[in-house]
Amino acid sequence: MLSEKDLITINTQFSSGAVRNKSSLQFALAQTYRSKYWFKSMCLLARAITIDHIFEDGNKRTAAAVIMACLDMNRYDYNPDKVAEVVLAIAKKSVKDLNKIGRMIKNAIKEP
Numbered sequence: 275m276l277s278e279k280d281l282i283t284i285n286t287q288f289s290s291g292a293v294r295n296k297s298s299l300q301f302a303l304a305q306t307y308r309s310k311y312w313f314k315s316m317c318l319l320a321r322a323i324t325i326d327h328i329f330e331d332g333n334k335r336t337a338a339a340v341i342m343a344c345l346d347m348n349r350y351d352y353n354p355d356k357v358a359e360v361v362l363a364i365a366k367k368s369v370k371d372l373n374k375i376g377r378m379i380k381n382a383i384k385e386p
Contacts, residue, residue: 275306275315276340281323284339288332298326316344317375324364337361341379356382 276284278299282291293299302322306315322328323337338354338361345352360378369375 278303285329285332285336288335289329292330293328294330295326295328298322299328312348316341317372321375324361325368325370334361334365351384352382353384
């Protein structure tokens, strides 16, 4: 899974990489390290970045990039535009339920 350094590096593609909510970042990472399911960890990171505004700027873009990086690492084909729509929907509706976020992300994955 992705580390704190990885997440900051991803955010620097869109912003300064400055962490605004360190406790939320550390909590999300601790939860991902305890989980043996990468998909759940990806959903948790996406939620934390999008809802908790971990970074000073570029949170939605960072969350989308994190989702795409996780899907790439696990060799899933996806529609980047749909990933962006998912992140916008999470932010707009303040979706906190990991199962719902997972279902939303699955809609962005292309069928084999």
